[in-house]
Amino acid sequence: MSTLDELLRACDGVTVVHVERWVARGLLRPGVSAEGWTFASVDVARARLLGELADDMGFDDEAVETVVDLLDQVHTLRHQLDLIGRAIADQPVPVREAIAATLKRLGGR
Incomplete structure (x- = not known):
């Protein structure tokens, strides 16, 4: 687990304002x-992606x-397909x- 400060250090360009906005929009769901x-x-990792989309690529919030x-x-x-594939693999030939x-x-x- 990372604190807010650790997250900010790990994500270049991401600020407290970014994180607060993403939490308010439900894009990040931190523990308390x-x-x-x-x-x-x-x-x-998700905060890095959000930062890249918002700042590097210029996407608006929506x-x-x-x-x-x-x-x-x-x-x-992908997870569901993996489960289906494993279920099929468990079946007889x-x-x-x-x-x-x-x-x-x-x-x-």
Whole structure:
């Protein structure tokens, strides 16, 4: 876990104003401790990305939210596809072959 100061040191160009705005918009979800906000390593990486989108690429707040929402959806879909793939891999060979044949018939590779 990182403190706000540690997050700011790790993310060039990111300021307290940035972080407060992103927290208010729900783009960062810090934990709270007696010392203040705490950030997991994924939050620090997300803050870097938000900073790059906002400052380096010039996206406004609405565009940043859209991009981050789309990235979150892609991440979720990749996780779900991984689960489906592992579930299929756990099936007996005839079931896996039937699934492969159906995917090929439906236009898969």
